[in-house]
Amino acid sequence: xxxxxxxxxxxxxxxxxxxxxxxxxxxxxxxxxxxxxxxxxxxxxxxxxxxxxxxxxxxxxxxxxxxxxxxxxxxxxxxxxxxxxxxxxxxxxxxxxxxxxxxxxxxxxxxxxxxxxxxxxxxxxxxxxxxxxxxxxxxxxxxxxxxxxxxxxxxxxxxxxxxxxxxxxxxxxxxxxxxxxxxxxxxxxxxxxxxxxxxxxxxxxxxxxxxxxxxxxxxxxxxxxxxxxxxxxxxxxxxxxxxxxxxxxxxxxxxxxxxxxxxxxxxxxxxxxxxxxxxxxxxxxxxxxxxxxxxxxxxxxxxxxxxxxxxxxxxxxxxxxxxxxxxxx
Numbered sequence: 001x002x003x004x005x006x007x008x009x010x011x012x013x014x015x016x017x018x019x020x021x022x023x024x025x026x027x028x029x030x031x032x033x034x035x036x037x038x039x040x041x042x043x044x045x046x047x048x049x050x051x052x053x054x055x056x057x058x059x060x061x062x063x064x065x066x067x068x069x070x071x072x073x074x075x076x077x078x079x080x081x082x083x084x085x086x087x088x089x090x091x092x093x094x095x096x097x098x099x100x101x102x103x104x105x106x107x108x109x110x111x112x113x114x115x116x117x118x119x120x121x122x123x124x125x126x127x128x129x130x131x132x133x134x135x136x137x138x139x140x141x142x143x144x145x146x147x148x149x150x151x152x153x154x155x156x157x158x159x160x161x162x163x164x165x166x167x168x169x170x171x172x173x174x175x176x177x178x179x180x181x182x183x184x185x186x187x188x189x190x191x192x193x194x195x196x197x198x199x200x201x202x203x204x205x206x207x208x209x210x211x212x213x214x215x216x217x218x219x220x221x222x223x224x225x226x227x228x229x230x231x232x233x234x235x236x237x238x239x240x241x242x243x244x245x246x247x248x249x250x251x252x253x254x255x256x257x258x259x260x261x262x263x264x265x266x267x268x269x270x271x272x273x274x275x276x277x278x279x280x281x282x283x284x285x286x287x288x289x290x291x292x293x294x295x296x297x298x299x300x301x302x303x304x305x306x307x308x309x310x311x312x313x314x315x316x317x318x319x320x321x322x323x324x325x326x327x328x329x
Contacts, residue, residue, distance in 0.1 A: 118306025
């Protein structure tokens with residue numbers, strides 16, 4: 001049984017709490033939020049204790065796991081305090097705001113002997129998991145070019161911290177970090193990053209980025225993200241290989257298809273059956289983390305994976321602001 005404390009009573013904190021509430025091997029014992037009313041309301045729903053500071057949380061209740069669901073720029077401080085207290089750590093993406101902070105987080109947790117799990121949930125979405133399986137199975141031959149797109153309305157919060165790109169990183173870090181992690185999972189190491197976007201352009205309630213990644217394998221990926229879709233969320237993926245095209249769109253009834261090249265030059269389109277799940281990807285992600293702790297296994301998403309995704313996002317921001325490509329060591 002893992003006793004969990006959540007830091008951050010906002011939207012993603014609630015999502016995580018709902019997932020933990022469905023697990024037989026988890027007890028949600030506490031929530032911490034700087035807003036007392038939010039912490040009290042959250043705690044009452046889950047019969048947990050409410051706190052407004054990490055110091056009070058760490059001294060006021062016994063727990064094993066801390067789940068950090070606060071604004072990105074606050075992550076490193078919470079990770080430091082949790083690691084010093086010997087707590088196992090789940091941290092919502094991005095792992096930290098900067099590469100330097102992410103490197104420090106990895107080091108601190110290694111030295112403390114605690115697990116640091118970056119919550120990169122895209123790996124547990126069935127369509128993205130299936131696409132990776134098809135790619136690795138050679139369903140479209142050797143992948144050559146990938147294009148991903150992810151967009152939604154501008155995220156609004158009471159304190160509007162997303163609007164401060166110095167804290168949030170904008171879409172280049174906060175949003176399409178999902179795609180960076182999935183692409184690394186599928187295709188390996190990124191060698192170079194070049195990006196264009198609206199970072200620090202001060203367009204009200206709008207952000208956009210187009211990031212080109214060149215992988216060590218030679219594959220090129222174009223990763224597009226925007227906070228400019230008033231009609232709602234949409235994500236698409238195209239993976240072009242030597243033998244065909246794998247496509248996904250969240251807007252389609254049959255979202256996943258493969259177009260294969262035929263000997264007579266006629267293309268063959270094949271719909272890939274969906275893999276329905278009774279549990280949300282957030283549940284599957286957090287259940288994996290908890291089970292790994294229970295069984296002494298290393299999670300499939302490592303602290304280093306979280307670090308590398310931040311490294312790509314920060315390189316994209318640097319490329320946007322300097323109009324130059326950035327090589328990754």
